[in-house]
Amino acid sequence: MAQLVVSWFICDGRFCVHAINALGSRSGRIIEIEDIDTGERVHGSARRLERLVQALRSSGGELGRVSPASPDTTS
Numbered sequence: 001m002a003q004l005v006v007s008w009f010i011c012d013g014r015f016c017v018h019a020i021n022a023l024g025s026r027s028g029r030i031i032e033i034e035d036i037d038t039g040e041r042v043h044g045s046a047r048r049l050e051r052l053v054q055a056l057r058s059s060g061g062e063l064g065r066v067s068p069a070s071p072d073t074t075s
Contacts, residue, residue, distance in 0.1 A: 004029075010053065011060035017053055 004021040015033055022028035029046035030053060042052065 009036075010057055014060075015053075015056060 001047075003023050003026065005018065006021055007016055007018045010011040014036055016036055016054055017030060018032040018034065019030045020026075020028060031043075032048075033042045033049060033052060033056075034040070035042075042049070
């Protein structure tokens with residue numbers, strides 16, 4: 001079964017979050033966080049990456065829960 005890879009920016013475009021959308025019986029999950037300035041990419045477990053994105057969003061003043069199924073396109 002194919003899955004859709006989605007990306008969105010957080011922290012005023014400083015970081016790009018790459019995720020796989022939920023399709024069928026699989027749940028959506030974050031697969032990578034990229035620092036746009038340095039090009040550094042962070043990998044790890046989906047749970048660890050979701051916590052990191054939540055921490056980045058809260059430190060940047062952004063509200064809302066991280067969800068690969070419905071990325072925030074306003075940031």
